[in-house]
Each structure stands twice: as C-alpha cells, then as structure tokens.
Amino acid sequence: MRKTFMGVRLRRLREERGMTQVALARALDLSASYLNQIEQNQRPLTVPVLLKINAVFGVDVQRFSDDDEARLIAGLREALAGRPGEGEAVSLAEIRELAANMPAVARTLLALHQGRREALERLDALAARYGDERGGPALSAAQPMAYEEVRDFFFARHNHIAELDEAAERLAAQWALEPGRAQEGLARRLAEAHGVRIAAQPRQSEGSPRQYDPATGVLRLADGLEPGQRAFQMATQLAFLEMGPELQRLADGAGLSGGQARALARIGLANYFAGALVLPYTEFLRAAEALRYDIDLLGHRFGVGFETVCHRLSTLQRPEARGVPFFFIRVDRAGNISKRQSATHFHFSKIGGTCPLWNVYEAFAQPGRIVPQLARMPDGRAYLWVARTVSRSAGGWGTPDKTFSVALGCDVRHAPQLVYSKGMDLADPEVPVPIGMGCKVCEREACPQRAFPPIGRTLDVDENHSRFTPYPVAR
Template sequence: MKKTFMGVRLRRLREERGMTQVALARALDLSASYLNQIEQNQRPLTVPVLLKINAVFGVDVQRFSDDDEARLITALREVLADMQSGPGGVGPEQAVSLAEIRELASGMPAVARTLLALHQRHRQALERLDALGAQLGDGRSGVLASASHQPMAYEEVRDFFFARHNYFAELDDAAERLAAEWGLQPGRADEGLVRRLQVAHGVHVVTAPELPGGAQRCYDPASKVLQLALGLEAGQRAFQMATQLAFLEMGHELHRLADGAGLSGEQARALARIGLANYFAGALLLPYTAFLQAAEAVRYDIDRLGHQFGVGFETVCHRLSTLQRPSARGVPFFFIRVDRAGNISKRQSATHFHFSKIGGTCPLWNVYEAFAQPGRIVPQLARMPDGRAYLWVARTVSHGGGAGGWGAPGKEFSVALGCDLRHAAQLVYSRGLNLADPEAAVPIGMGCKVCERDACPQRAFPPMGRVLDVDENRSRFAPYPVAVGGSPGGLANPHPGVA
C-alpha cells in the first residue's frame, strides 16, 4: 500500500460517530498525538490502522481506497473540462490544475461529489432551456415534457451500478445459497433450472421458432409458459431461465433495491430491475465462492472458465467484474461492450476506471482492434493520461438466437476486460508481456474531447476548451489553449477579421 493521506476522511468518520479525538484514539489503541498527526495529514493512513478501523467500526475499507479517489479525479477532470469549454466557460487562466483536483478528491471527497452533482443539475437545466427555446421558437405552447428534466433512464441505471462498484451482496449471497439448494451443476445448470421452474412455480419451458421483437425470452404469467428462442446455446438458455427465476424468486428484493436507488421514474426503476435480475442470473450460474476459486486456479483464463461453467465469453467477463465481496475479493475488473461504430452498450467497473460520458472513446484501445481479429483474444498494456497503466483483453462475440435466416443482420460486439497493472501478474494474459517497461504500454485516453495528449496521431478534434492553431507553415494542426470568446462551435477563428 502506498502512502495515503486521508485525514479529512478520518475526521469525518469521527464526527459521524460523535467521538472526540481522544475517544477515537483510545478505541483504535493509538496515542492521541499520533491520531492527530494522521488527521492533519502529517502521517499517512497505514494498513494496520485501516484494519483497526475496520475491526472496531465495521467500516468498508473501500471508503479509504485510492481507487475511489481515482474515480473522483477522473470524473472531476471531465466535469471541469466541460465547464471550461463553450460559451460562458472559464478561460485557461482560471483552469483548475491536476494537483488541485487530486487535493480535492483526496481531502474532501464529499465536496467533490457535491460538485459533480451540481454539474449534472447544471447540464439538465441547460437541456430544459434548449427544449423550452425550441418550443417557443416553433410557436408551440404547453408545459415542457418532464422527460427533458432528467437524464436518460439507462444512464441513471448505469450510474446506480457504478456507485455500487457493480456488486450487490444481497443478490450474490442469495444466488449462491439457492444454487446449492437446487443442486445446480456447473455446465449443466439448465437441467436444474427447468426442474425448479416446473416444480416450484408450475412454469413450462418451451422453444419457440421466433419471438416478438427478436427477444430471447418471453414469459406469459397467465399460462405459465416460458418461451425461449430457437438457436440459443445451453449456457444462454440457462441464463434466460435464471433471469426469469430472479423475477419469480427474488421479485421483492429486486423492487427494494430499485426503489431505494433514487431513480427518477418507473422506466428507470424497471430497467434497474432487469439489470439486477441479470446480475442474479449470473451469480446463480457462477456461484461466488466456487467461481472465484476456479478463476484463481486458472489465472482468470476466460475460455477455460467458460468451458468449466458452460457459459460464453461475455458472461464470464461480466461475472468477473462483480467479484468484490469484502471477505473474498477477486481482481477488480472493468468490463465494456462496444459495437463497430463505438457505441457502448455495456460498461461496468468494480474499481476506479471511469468511462467517459461526454462521448467517444479512444481508437487506440484494443477493444476496437479486436474487430480486425474476430474470435481471437487481443491483449494490450495501456496507459491513461494520468499515468495509470492497465492490462486489457478484448475479443469479439456474436449473438445468435432466433430464426433470422439468410440475409438477416447479426449482432457482433467487442467485449473487453481490464484491470490495473498491479493486478496484471495474476492473469494468464500477462504471460510474455513486459509489465515493468513503462514504454510497453500504449498511450490511450477516454476520448478526444477529454484527452490532453497533444501529439496523438489519432486525435480527431481538440479537447474541450482548446482549439486548433491553424499554421500555414506546418503540415499539421497543433492544439493550444482557447481564449474566451471563441466562435460558437468552440473553434476560435484562426484569422481575425476574416468572416
């Protein structure tokens, strides 16, 4: 553990418990002067002290994790870049430095989160103004639709899972217990699931040549018939049946978690329930303890785990990103799924990696290289602009099912799983890679709009708040800080006086 100064967080914990400094020092078996030095950031928060805090107060150590700090730093950089750009934005002379952002995220995380929440409200207010202006401009009357007051439902649900570090102990523990009670066997879980549906709920499972809207599962509560799409593999069938069992067996818990997430409307809550049901299904097919032990035994070899548990590459990757039980943590992974156009349809993070919300990802990322090598696992050492390095593995996956027939478009995605470089040696995919060489990592970013790598050969446009210096004597565009009062599009006119 590196030296971590978190005096403000420790003082906040003490204030929440209504304790004096002397009382906290006595509870932790420390001298009052030593505790005072920790709270004043004159001494780092060490592992022994952190373990004492966990033992005495039952506080999750994640509260003092530098991973959480890194998530805040990344989010703050994105928000501040957005605030600096556009009409009314602050100029470069008022820009907040990375050192100041680190200090805010480390010392005052609650203030940092409040700033992020305020920015989100600011963006929502701008969207409402734009929508109202469009209505008035068209001469229409009426009340502004309430939908424009809130972010999109799926974005709210993504933030909900992200805030929980993609781990739900309630569902994970219940799934592991029920898998044992029902006698589900790795690789043959579909047999036990069919039996459970029939015996406990009177549900009959049938195969349908084609389901409405290309669905993979369709349940009729009246007839108690569960239809599964023709062409699903055994693992996919098992996953769909496990998802239906989540609604039948865990419906109350799904509603409780979704209702307590602070989501804006029923559509978001319904999406959250679906996501939670899928989470339970994965935990049922891949029980926590058995799956973690198997993963560690094969050094997180995704294909071998898929064969052992009878599920596909994507399901294994998704499950690996959820192994964050406090008493038995796996490698903290980040999981993402994209299509060829760069649309992100799934993204989950068990730790600090932050996916950009402003748009676009990095074309140098191996998640896109995987499309050029379909079916093959493509490893990559990558380094972000903040200096953190990661090991990523990516592979294409195809989604079948249904009876599309000749000429029907298919579904192809690239699935990527990543972890911090300090965990890379635990993965079989690090074999042959020079993890100690800083030059071996490919420099990537979250996307051109928020990436400050000036010399990147793949840059599509300047970062927000910066423009292209058009120099007729050079063969390339070089970004430089924008002055306040640039053109409405964010690019200042390189030739003053020319319309």
C-alpha cells in the same frame, strides 16, 4: 414538379427587397391577385414563376427547394423527438408546416438544439476530466436518462449486489445446480416450484429471447440459444419468481428519478441474480484464480459464453473474498457503449468518441481472437486490457448479425494474476500504449490519432496543413 406551396418564403423575399405586392407582381409579370394567392398558399409556386424570380432577382432556386425542406424536417424531427416532460409532443404535420413555411424559424430551432447539445457535451467532458461522472451543479440540473441512472446505481455499489449474490449462491447449492449443466436444475426448479413449462419460440431478428406467460405458465425461449444462454434466461425468470420483492426493494431504494428507471433497475438486478445463480460466487472465484482468469477455460468449465464470463468477473467484490477488480465494457463498431461496469476507479467516457488506440476497437480487425493490450491513461495509470468480438445471429440467411467487442481490464498491479500478462514486460514504462478517454477530454497533444482538440483548446494548423497542434485559448 409536384405542387409546392411556399408562400411564406416568397413573402419574406419580397419584404427583404422592400417591395409591395404590386411592385413584385409587376416585376414578375404576374397579376397582383395571383401573387397574393401564392403568398397565401392558395396557389402553388410553379417552375415558370421560380425561373422568373431567378432571372429578375438572381435568387438561387434552391431557396425554394424540396430538398432543403426535407433536410429541415429530418433535423427538426431529431431535435424535437424523445423529449418527455418538456411540453406537448410535436406532430410530423406541424414539423412539415414549419419547415415549408417558416424555414428561418426552423433553422433557428436547429441552431439552438445544436448549441444545447454541444453545451451538454462540454459539461460531460469537463465532468469526466475531473473524475465526476455525474458532474457539478450545472450538469446535475439536466435529468440523466433512465439507463444512465441505473448504470450509476451499479457503479456506486462497485458492481456488486451482496444481497443477491449471497441468495443466489445459497439457492444454487439448494437446487444442486451443476457447473456447465445448470439448465437442467433450473428447468426442474421452474417446473416443481412454479409449475412453469419450457417451450420453444421461433427466434426473430427483434424481440426478447425470453417470453413468459403467467396465465399458462409457459416460458418460451428462442430457438438457437446456446445451453449457457438458455440457463441464463431460465435463471432470470426464476429471479422474478423467487426474488421479486427483494428486486423491488432494491430498485425502490436506489434513489432513482422515475418509474422507468426503477423498472430498468429491476431488470438489471434480475440479470445480476441470474449470473450469480449460474456462476456461484465462491466456486467461480476459486476456479478463476486457479485458471489465472483464463476467460475461455472458465467459459468451458461453466458452460457459458465469453461475455457472460467477463461480466461475472467484474462483480467479484465480496469484502471477505475479493477477486481482481475489473472494468467491463461492450461497444459496437461505431463506438457506441452498450454496457459498461466498473468495480473500481476507472471512469468510462459518457460522451462517445473513445480512444481509437484502445484494443477494444482493434478486436474488430481480428474477430474471435483475444487481443491483449497494456495501456496507459494521461494520468499515468497503466492497465491490462483483453478484448474479443462476440457475434449473435438473430435469424437465417440475409439477416444481419449483431457484433460487439467485449473488453475486460484491470490495473497493471493485478496483471501478474492474469494469464494474459504472460510474456509482457510489466515493469517497462515504454511498453503501455498511450490511450485516453476520448479526444474531447484527452490532453495528449502529440497523439497521431487526435481528431479534434480537448475542451477549452483550439487548433494551430501549420502552413502546409499537414498537422495541427492544440494550444490554450487566450483568456
């Protein structure tokens, strides 16, 4: 056993028993000076002393366990990490000292952290239930994360940035970009207008697929990118070079709270411009309508992937030429939502734990296959969703792939315009699968997949413990 200094824990045990140092030393058959040195962390707490404590007081030695300390350290690091603007950062050494010598204080801090997190989740859930993603005054007092601010900015614009869309369409025509072969025209524009040379860089598991060195004028694109991905990265770099002032103006005027949020907004706007440049609005909308929004056929025609097509379809909201108002979402196997865009009223859950009956999760069981679903929300609205997995290999053998489920949805009244509604009885109210935004805000009491009751409810377990039924808490 390594040297373990736990003087504060031993002193607390002594005080709980109402004993003096002399009395405790006598009970443990130790000298008073030796016990004093242990309590002052001048000597370690050894195994023989621990065994004496167990024999005399019947105290579980796990109270002095390194495992307990390790759990406290892990919890404290999570609770105290990533809290910018909330005081001086707490070092790992300080966390270790707290866990080792004042475990009760550490547990109290963890309980407070858990209470704060649950309170914020309840506020998020209540805000989602009443259709307000930003929440009321109590929730608004909590500063949202930078990427959430940016998402809200795009949501407020109905996921359509007219200034960038119109500029991208005009420039695509000027530069004679051909559908499916846009990278050739983009590379030509980079070279002729900006002196930028395209080079390859080894693709690694982490890091950006695009790196630009303004000093040398070299744009390095990761090996292994598909032609459509290469075109998108070139278009993104052109966004910064050609549209820099406009990107900054839009980011500065978005009402964001800080520099990090504005920087993320600028990147998001550049990506938006890139998509609009590779998939020009009028031409892409015309093709989408002619092909009944067939995502695979659109991908083949314009030389881009499934996710890129879905994302672009969710932006077609030009007032004089609107496409179907879509919702776009990307999740991983754990249910983490990494992308969500909505051109209309649909609100995605911001608190995790979205509905397991949603086809966005069924897609993982059928990789590479489009999975359609008619779904109905608790408010009675029905939607047509299509979902498919997309995978990205970041390296060679032994390197884990990134796999996501990408889903595109629309109100059922638009479903006849989509090829994916073929064979579905859109008029039968029994056909849609009942789903919700997550158990914490879903009111479907009889759902077979319910994990826990909604906010403000508790559980009624039957005598066989085979099911539970939510019921209102008495007030």
